[in-house]
Amino acid sequence: MVEHVVVIGAGVYGAAVTASLTRRGARVTVVDAAAPAGGTSGATFSWTNSCGKQPRPYHDLSVASMAAHRALAAQVPHSDWYHEGGNLEWADDEAGRARLRKKVEGVLDYGYEARWLTRAEALSLEPDMNPAELPDEEIAYFPQEGWIEPTRLIGHLLSTSVRGGAELVRDDAVTELEVTDRLVRAVRLASGRRIAADAVVNCAGPRADRITDLAGLVLPMRNTRGVLIYTSPAAVSVSRVIHAPGVHLRPDGGGRLLLHTHEIDSAAHLDDSGEISVEQAAVDKVIEAGRALYPGMRAVTVESVRVGERPIPGDGLPVLGRAVDLPNFHFAVSHSGATLSVHAGDLVAAEVLGEDRDAALAPFRFERF
Template identity: 40%
Template sequence: MVECVVIGAGVIGASVAYRLAQAGVSVTVLEAGRVGGGTSGVSFAWTNANNKPPRAYHDLNVAGMRAHAALRDEFGETPWWHGGGSVEWASDDGARSDLRERVTRLQAWDYGAEWLTPGQLAELEPDIDPAAVRDAAIVYFPDEGWLDPVTYAHAMLEAAQRAGARLRCAARVTQVDVQGGRVTGVRTAGGDSFGADVTVNCAGRWADDVARLAGARIPLAPRVGLLAFTPPVATCLRRVVRAPQCHMRPDGAGRLMLQMDDADATVGAETEPSPALPAAQDLVRRAALVLPGIAGMRPEAARIATRPIPADGYSAVGPVPGVTGHYAVVTHSGVTLAAFLGRAVAEEIAGGRTVPALEPFRPSRFGR
């Protein structure tokens, strides 16, 4: 039986562990902290292929969306996934032009994208202030949604353990053993050793650090992001809303999660997350321009994430050059891709088959 150590228990590591265990591989998951405690737990978690060219990357993300939807047939209930699509609008001339161009491309690729009237938007999201939209160009993407990443990771790991996998939290990998150019196992900060024929590097923003332990590299260009959270508010927002003022989605128990790229630019990896951050307070103010019912609210919490992005912006999935038996799975689109990558990685490692959809995204493109 193949012995596999999966390093990292976020949405990617949990998905890979489940499918490997299901395929009959002996799986040990080693997580440095807690399940979903890295970037997975501080993600906007929008499942989409909305603006992800070129075509190969778009198609990979569509496969991820479909794989999430297919889990309902397998699990019966998927309380971690929330559909309903997303809505977006553009008000100024430049943004309108960009949106029209994107929608034209997406429709040509058979991706769900529908123009809405203000009245149709009001039917979907009655709490949105018409004054925030006016005569904007409005689009509905019906197949999109959002994920509860930690709930998802927990469910996948529970399924993995039922299939025989083992999970160790607070087990940071500090050494990858390599003999004759081949991985033979790992060691943790606590001094425990685990033999392995294959290590699967799902360490997210720490993926390059783990690869270095094996004498390899996965060049990353991580970005820092800010999320702000409202307290429970009286709104019936049902889906992802990407307004020019603020991006938002429900986050359970009446709370909203808020994000905007220009707010991301105000924080760094060392910034202490606090609802008192001016950018967090400004996100709530801007959200209130769209949802007047939350006017006067202050943020209840803020979180800061470092997003694991390979150096060229695209996923890196496959054997890492320079060492046999070290397989990497690192991507900025982890939430969208997790369910598909779990199956695809297991097919390659346990089934010995090459998955064509992964070919453009091999770590070998970075060299050694």
């Protein structure tokens, strides 16, 4: 019987798994090598979406995950980490428009909510946008999408878990897993502490492959870096996620805005000492695109630039649930974890404690590698 579970990693996945296990009555120790939310979950665009997710089971998991965020926020007073403001997206060339049409048709086929807006309709949602930056029509609107503030969500999940009896260990890396007779028996930490476990959940994000190595298994990962620009506060009305051709942006609390584009990701460079720097010209270009779209951003400055590492399993899809060859070792690893973690973490936790979640988890098993 599973009584004591060790969760490795305290990002969105580790926090969600810990909260669900604790709620279900397990004794949990969650261990992080650094601070909770100090990994990818602290440097993410965290757009909650199922926009263009393929294949169908991944789309369905994302839709269920958005519903789980909504339900959690409805249950918790002052759950101000969850923002369901919708997402606007448009393109500025024919190839981009063709891709967007295909995406909208695809999600409508799946029964997902999407609408085409005119410029006037988009401006009624986001009145501070510069009309000259918008096309007359073909602005896609996905009303159920939004964003979360992962650090606040993690704070809530860990706080309720600790109040429910869980132990949170910070600044102590997992360095060894003791495995005998096809079971993980204990976790060893850098401090020398040994924690006996009935089950272990790998929520180590971009380092999940290393934890898998410690278990004697191999998890292929193809992580990528992403650059995020956090501005100073601006008195401009931005209420939803915006995907414009030259800039993606959303509010980030206290009047700050968070900006990203796919192009800027290639402007992050790792030097020989392990330091990451981002080309200033690339940051300036994204800020200029933001100012062109929202003239009210004219006076913003860059408060910080963060580089996050997307934890991407080898085929791009989540890895969730138990390992067949090591049945008390479980995975909760994916990109899009800001969207998926509350729901996917709950499925994983239920399986850890012996409930059957095979129908939902089958497409995401580790054994496909």
